[in-house]
Amino acid sequence: MRQSPQIRFPAQIINKFRITAIAASTALLFACSSQETITLPTGVSLVETVTAQQDTLNIPFKKYKLANGLTVILHQDNSDPLVHVDVTYHVGSAREQLGKSGFAHFFEHMMFQGSQNVADEQHFKVVTQSGGDLNGTTNSDRTNYFETVPKNQLEKMLWLESDRMGFLLEAITPEKFEIQRATVKNERGQNVDNRPYGRLNETVNQMIFPREHPYSWPVIGYMSDLDRGTVTDLKEFFSRWYGPNNAVITIGGDIDEAQTLAWVNKYFGSLNAGPAVNNIAKSSVTLSENRYYSFSDNVSLPLLYISFPTVYGMHEDEPALDVLAxxxxxxxxxxxxxxxxxxxxAVQAGASHPCRELACQMSFYALPNPQQGLSLAKIEQVINDTLVEFEERGVNADDLLKTKVGIETGTIYGLQSVSGKVSNLAHYQTMLGDANYTEQQVARYNKVTKVDVMRVFKKYIQGKGAAILSIVPEGQEALVAKANDFVLPDVSNPAKLAQLDTPIMKNASDFDRSVMPSSPANPQITVPTLWRETFENGIEIIATKNSETPTISLLLSLDGGVLLDSVEKAGLASLTASLMNEGTTVHSKEELSNELAKLGSNISIGAAGRNTYIKVNSLVKNFDATLALMNEMMFKPEFAQDDFNRVKNQLIQGLEQGNKDARSLANNALKQVTYGKDNRFGLADSGTIATVSAITLDDIKGFYQTYFSPAKASLVVVGDIDKAELLIKLASLSTWQGKDYTISGDYNFPEVTPNKLYFVDLPNASQSVIKLSRRAMTYDATGEHFKATLMNYPLGSAFNSRINLNLREDKGYTYGASSYFSAGKTLGRFSAGASVKKEHTYDAMVEIEQELKNYQQHGLTESEVTFMRQAISQNEALSFETPGQKSGFLRQLLQFNLPVNYGEEQSSIINSISIEQLNAIAAQELSKPMQWIVVGDGQVVRPQLQKLDIEVVDLELAK
Known part of the structure; x- marks a missing residue:
């Protein structure tokens, strides 16, 4: 159910970082953990105890086994008053049968639809009302469900998870089945069919794997398979794979280990084991020769994707192949x-070596630069020449060093949260049966040699067959790398569907499961201890010491950002910041990247909203060297003409691609309609093709000289470092000199026109994006804006909000719908909307309008007010766990000049605001005029819009 963040190009072509959540030094990471001897409940056996040891790479935990086969892993960490619960089932799309694809993912949806003792839609509500966050994810190899909640809510989470493990089938109805089938189709429409290059991954898999191979079909499934599925099929799938013997429950955080184990045994111990589950046999897939295939898509640039099948996850050659990638x-x-x-x-290019349980692939991609031609045959030739170059170049020492340092830093950052540690333990236990695999995993990569890398190159890549996919803009089929010599398999109607004939799961309970456990008092929340300082040049500093990991994060913000652009050259701030990442007068971009990789550090400069920012992440031991590189990037940018030309062209091509994406078009339309075409607020932060095209290198240099100044700068630091030591290290910032500047505050906004609907035609779009919006109040922490967000929470902010339950769960129009107030120092906005089935564009708009009208006229219910109070107030326990969360809190204090304890006043308001006050806010805010923005396929959508009886304006977006 988790949605991927919006991306300009497909997620699968972005190079992965291969090591996820490897444990770091226990002395630094796990000082808060402890072990105790406990009396085991009947039927529970202790399998393994892993303790924290100096200079040993591990996460301390205890592993238990219940009589029914359920594996239980407990990790104690009392650094924050929260717990994370993860239930992972060793079933993903690879366990599906030919012709019945998508059931693993479909069942992930069904697991949130209530069970015998949990009412329909109540799983989300119970967790949210408990102050928690939750979700589930499915991939080829496993499905997991997880919650992070205040520690006093743990028993309730175990009750919820056990009820759907043992008593879900009793609650499945044909109506729920059909609603979630529609929801899955909407998810595919939104994230695959309506997204540029969205069908890349499933097409490549069809090219590489035989039709009967479980990786040949996508996790989300084929719609033809889902259409023929039945409730009986779903129940058999659950009964086959969702037994406790095929699951791992991992619990980490501020837990009482004996009590937690007793609860686990109470709620899960009596559940019946399912059928035995064996690992799927692993066999290498090879292609004897290249396979070429192509298709056209609604994209601005063609894309070439070359994928070689290699080994499988955890194969001995996997680390060397990762280094090669x-x-x-x-x-x-x-x-x-x-x-x-x-x-x-090319404007983009890269390589990756993603691995799954049964197979890995070495993939290369590139999107050509229109200035040098769009032929994908040329791209293919350059990639082939690069492989020849590598054979001659070989492997150098830095190649191996960067990989090994990357393991260390990726490990530490991945374990800054309890959820990161729990996910690590659950992953290795599920895939290997060995939760304590972190040290061995690191050792695998540390052992890689130059000889290993060259060996795997010759064994799996050089001269081997690959799937070569060309995706080209519609009408430009001549750009393909080579004519098709491969035919995709027909997946619409398999010749024979296998039958499971699995007995339907039945469980009984020896206690009354209909009674939801009560919760003790909320845990005491400790706001981070902070300190402040102001340099003579105007830089305000706010910082807190955080010793849970040996890291430091730094965020330097310069007020103004894109507001300093002129309308004619919108995008200047963003382009200036991007160019500052391209090298200095001392080091080229390549040299900077190499040095940072060897340090395990990251420095990025960007501009968005009101700020130009410099973000730094570093290990404490490498902070001095990282700061030196940061200072170099800040004060000695090269601003080379070649770099400018390249980065500017990349930005323009990204904007071109955005004009093919429904959500990007909708966001641009929303800005333009709300704030005006001739207003900087009315254009995207990155500008338009015309405004970026007008920017010169002299503009960049002038912007830097004028606005890159400490006069309006602020600095947030979170890390394992004392104030005195940090101030010494920041000496270069304290002596930074620059002139003050002004930020214009004179803006003329257009009138809201509720009698008009603004339409953007996107031919052949599979879904419509609809937004109803208006300008609203600016940000405040305890005033009008804050109270409006409380009012809106049951309307459109929570999963169980009225708008989402209506459009997603009741009507099946969308994958998700919401309403929200967004606000900053200068602007605020209220919006409601969704991405919906294009044939239901009008229907969805009517439902949103009706929900707002009902809320405005009749207000909230008492139960909704109670839900809002409990959900928002109890969620505070999760607010300060990671350095990123602490940094966000400190930045909020600085940006809006808030007192440290402003959260106490917020809590008071949450608990004391009356239903009458909330209803008055709803009546006032939701009665104000709003306007519709719709992006969709005109042929399908226009006839629907005529029913609204308002003027439809074809919106010409700023180009």
């Missing part, structure tokens, strides 16, 4: 970057 296509030091991007042949 880094050398070939990871970042500015890679060969593909040099030969394709730096040379100007």
């Amino acid at each position: 880094n050398i070939l296509g990871s970042g500015p030091t890679s060969l593909l970057y040099k030969n394709l991007v730096k040379s100007g042949i």
